[in-house]
Amino acid sequence: MKKVNGQFFKRLFAPQSLRYQLLIRMLFILSFILMVIGLLQFIIMKDFLYENEAASLRSKLMTIPIEALLTEDILTKPPNAGDPGFLSREEFSLAILDEEYTNLLSEEGLAVPEISESERMKLRNDFDSHLPSDPLLVEDSNGTEQIVVFRPIPPDFPTNKDGFLQMGISTASLQLILWRQLLTFMVLSLVALLAGLGIYLSVIRKTLNPLSTIVDQVKSISASNLTNRVPDYQGQEEIDRLSRSFNEMLERLDISFEHEKELKDQMRQFIADASHELRTPLTSIYGYIEVLLRGASEKPEQLAIILNSMHGETKRVITLVEELLLLAKLDRAPELHLKETNLTKLVRNMIPNLTLLADKRTVHFDLTEGLKVMADPDKIKQVILNIFHNAVHHTDHSDGSIQLSLIVEKDKALISIKDNGPGINKDNLAHVFDRFYRVDDSRTRKYGGAGLGLSITKSIVESHKGSVEVESSVGEGATFKVYLNIKK
Secondary structure: OHHHHHHHHHHHHOOOOHHHHHHHHHHHHHHHHHHHHHHHHHHHHHHHHHHHHHHHHHHHHHHOOHHHHOOHHHHOOOOOOOOOOOOOHHHEEEEEEOOOEEEOOOOOOOOOOOOOHHHHHHHHHHHHOOOOOOOEEEEOOOOOEEEEEEEEOOOOOOOOOOOEEEEEEEOHHHHHHHHHHHHHHHHHHHHHHHHHHHHHHHHHHHHOHHHHHHHHHHHOOEOOEOOOOOOOOOOOHHHHHHHHHHHHHHHHHHHHHHHHHHHHHHHHHHHHHHHHHHHHHHHHHHHHHHHHHOOHHHOHHHHHHHHHHHHHHHHHHHHHHHHHHHHHHHHHOOOOOOEEEEHHHHHHHHHHHHHHHHOOOEEEEEEOOOOEEEEOHHHHHHHHHHHHHHHHHOOOOOOOEEEEEEEEEOOEEEEEEEEOOOOOOHHHHOOOOOOOOOOOOOOOOOOOOOOOHHHHHHHHHHHOOOEEEEEEOOOOOEEEEEEEEEOO
């Protein structure tokens, strides 16, 4: 039972619905405002009524003849008894204050409230200075609160009375008026709250309709259907911003899923290609071993041929595995040892090896002096060797021509390697840097290789925050361009 009650109060005071959260908070705020207004109204009305009552009482006190008060006639006949506008004896207290209090109305009026000695001294100082005295709120011996006003008795009066006239009136009627006023305000406030509740529920429902539309639209979106979009203009700035942000998120998710799909397709293709590339040399090695087991090992001529072929295929497998491991490292987190590198000097030191690799092909070098970059020298050497080796493979052994240049273009260091091979058609140009991709239709493979060299080249260049691209047309050779940031 306690648990059920706890859940009820939790739903009542801490609802999960935004609509009811706004409603509860509005009620709390409106109730607080009405409470403050009621309190201020009570205080202001009380001051107003008390000041008016004190002014009226002081006016009545000033109309009472002091001579009548200081004679015995006051004990038998009240002042202005025939005046219907005057107060009756039961409604007020009247006394003379000098050394002690003298009740002028005996038992007929209210009990005379007594003020403190400090208040008496203040009254005397005010009257001596001809200053108006302030009314006081004092409780009498019966606990009745009275508004008390004072009037000085002239010191040269014939009766030789030296003191004050004190007149008081109960505040009970004023408090009754105040409480009636407060009760009326509370009733009107309750009516206002109930009316506001009905109006606010309708307003909230209409205001939150765009949000409900977004929720309904979101329910129709799934991982397989990210093309739906929520309306991005519904007439509410905050909701419109939410809609635009949500649509942008959907766009990013859509792109991310498409990219993930492409990566999965590429991974499946990569595994298939890698398996095929490994299978071919392993199958050859397996076949050679079978030939050896059949007796070829006893024939020196066949044995030498088979062993050389097995050596070549084994070397091909090792190279392929090393390239795959290198690509895996580059994909995960490339380990670069960056330092200031004189690119011109690095290429110049590679000229003897490149010339030897080109064999009878013509090689031209055009190097701009003093180009420096932040790079890993060994990785940049590998980039140049991969591209140069690719140019060697796809140019004629005797008539082939390769041009390597190092210049500044677009505030970047440009390594350009151009050959006069058969070129690449447009359909294959976009796939040159794909893994295991071979442009068999336009460039004849004369040497081994798994088609990973240019993929490795691209990964290395991009890890240096550079870029690599290729320009080619069928029959006009190909030009590979590597852009690196110049160190300033």
